[in-house]
Amino acid sequence: MVEVGSFLALGDSFTEGMEDEVGPDGRYLGWADRVAAALAAERPGLRYGNLAIRGRLLDQVIAEQLPVALELRPDLVSFHAGPNDVLRPGMDLPALAARYDDAVARLTEAGSTVVLFTAIQRAGGTSRFADRLADRFAAFNAGVRVTAARHGALLVDIGMVRAFYDRRLWHEDRLHLAPEGHRRVAAAVLEILGMRDPVLLGGEPEWWRHHLLAERRPPRHRRVAADLRWATRYLAPWVGRRLRGVSSGDGITCKRPGLLPVER
Numbered sequence: 001m002v003e004v005g006s007f008l009a010l011g012d013s014f015t016e017g018m019e020d021e022v023g024p025d026g027r028y029l030g031w032a033d034r035v036a037a038a039l040a041a042e043r044p045g046l047r048y049g050n051l052a053i054r055g056r057l058l059d060q061v062i063a064e065q066l067p068v069a070l071e072l073r074p075d076l077v078s079f080h081a082g083p084n085d086v087l088r089p090g091m092d093l094p095a096l097a098a099r100y101d102d103a104v105a106r107l108t109e110a111g112s113t114v115v116l117f118t119a120i121q122r123a124g125g126t127s128r129f130a131d132r133l134a135d136r137f138a139a140f141n142a143g144v145r146v147t148a149a150r151h152g153a154l155l156v157d158i159g160m161v162r163a164f165y166d167r168r169l170w171h172e173d174r175l176h177l178a179p180e181g182h183r184r185v186a187a188a189v190l191e192i193l194g195m196r197d198p199v200l201l202g203g204e205p206e207w208w209r210h211h212l213l214a215e216r217r218p219p220r221h222r223r224v225a226a227d228l229r230w231a232t233r234y235l236a237p238w239v240g241r242r243l244r245g246v247s248s249g250d251g252i253t254c255k256r257p258g259l260l261p262v263e264r
Contacts, residue, residue, distance in 0.1 A: 001194035002113055002154075004039055004076045006047040006259050007032075010065045011080035013248070014117070015052035016255065019171035020182040027255050031177075032078060034186035038200040039193075040262035047259035049074070055247035058082045058096060062103050070110050072259055077112040078189070079104060079153075083119045086133075086140050093136065097143030101150065108151045115189060116148050118159030156188045163211045173233075184208035 009015045009032040017030015036048035049072070051065040061081040069077050082100055085091050107114045118141040121134045141159045148155040158164050167174075169181035177185065187201045187208040198204050 002076065004043065004046065004113075004193070006072070006074040007036055007039060007049075007076040007078075008069050008072060008074040008112075008259060009048075009050040009052055009078045010061055010069060011052040011078070012056040012061065012084055013052070013054035013176055014080050014083070015050065015078060016054050017052075017182060018054055019173075019176040019178060021179050025255075029182065031182040031185035031189065033255075034182065035078075035189050036262050038186070038190055038195065041200055042195075042197075046262050047074075048256060048262050049259045050256040051254045052080075053252050053254055055084060055250075055252075056081065058085050058099060058103075062099065066103055066106065068257075069107060069112070073110055074112055074259060076115065076193075077107050078115040078117075079107060080117045082140060082144075083137070086119070086136050091136075093139050093143070097140070097147070100143065101147045104147050104151050104153055108153060114151070114153040115156060115192065116144055116153045117156045117185075118144050120164045121159055154192050156185070156192055158185060158188060161188075161209055163209055166212055168212055 015030065015032050017028035017033060020029045020031075023029045023033065030050075032050050032052070036046065040046040040048070049068075051068060056064070058081045061079075081103075082096060085096050086093070104114060104116065119137050121137040121141065137159070145155065145157070147153065163169070164181065164184070169178055169184065170176070171178050183202055185208075187203065190201055191205060191208075195201060196205055201207070
C-alpha cells in the first residue's frame, strides 16, 4: 500500500466530480472525494485538496494548479488534463502530449507519487463524429501510457476497460460520469494504491471492471434519435460556448484549495 498522508487532485470536470451525487456542501462528490474518504478511514489525519475545475484545458491546469502542487508537495497527486483539448478540432496532439509529459515530469521530480488516467475512448454515440473522437482519444491515451512509463507514475488505464463503454455509467451528456462511474474510478484508484479491503473498495477487488447486467439494445432508429437529441441538447450548446470563447468553468472556484483534514 502506498503511504499517503496528503492527497492533492488536479484537473478538470472529471476530477471535480461533475454529475456525481451532491455532497453536504452542495458540490458534486466525485471519485477523488471518494478516494480521500477511503484513505482517511485507514489513515486518520489525511489531508486532501482538490483544485480541479470543470472545462479546464491542459495549459490552464499547468498554469493554475501545477504551481500549487509543486509548492505543497503532497505525498500523492492525481493529474487528469488534456481531454478537453482533444475535443477541440485541429488540436496538435503531439504538442499536447509533450506539454503533458513535461507537467508530469515536474510533479514526479518534486517527490510526489503521481496517478495518471487514460480517457474513456467512447461513451456512447454511433456517428462518424463519435468514431473520429474515439480515434483522437486513442492517440491521446497512447501518449499518457508513454508518459506514465517514462516517469514511473501510477496509471489507471480505464480507457481499456470495456465496462466503461456502457452508457449507464455516464450522464446523459456523454461527457461526465454518472455516480456509478465515479464509484468505479474511485475503486480503480484505490486498488492501484494497494488497497484490498472490500468495504473501502465498495466490493471485491476488480469489481469495477465487471460489466453491468446486460440489457436489450434499443433498435437502430431509437439509437439515432438519441444521438440527435444529444446533439441538440448538449453538443450544440458546447459548440456555441467554444465560438463565444466561454467555458463551463468560468466563475467556478475549486472545492478544496488547500490540503485540509478529511472529515470522516
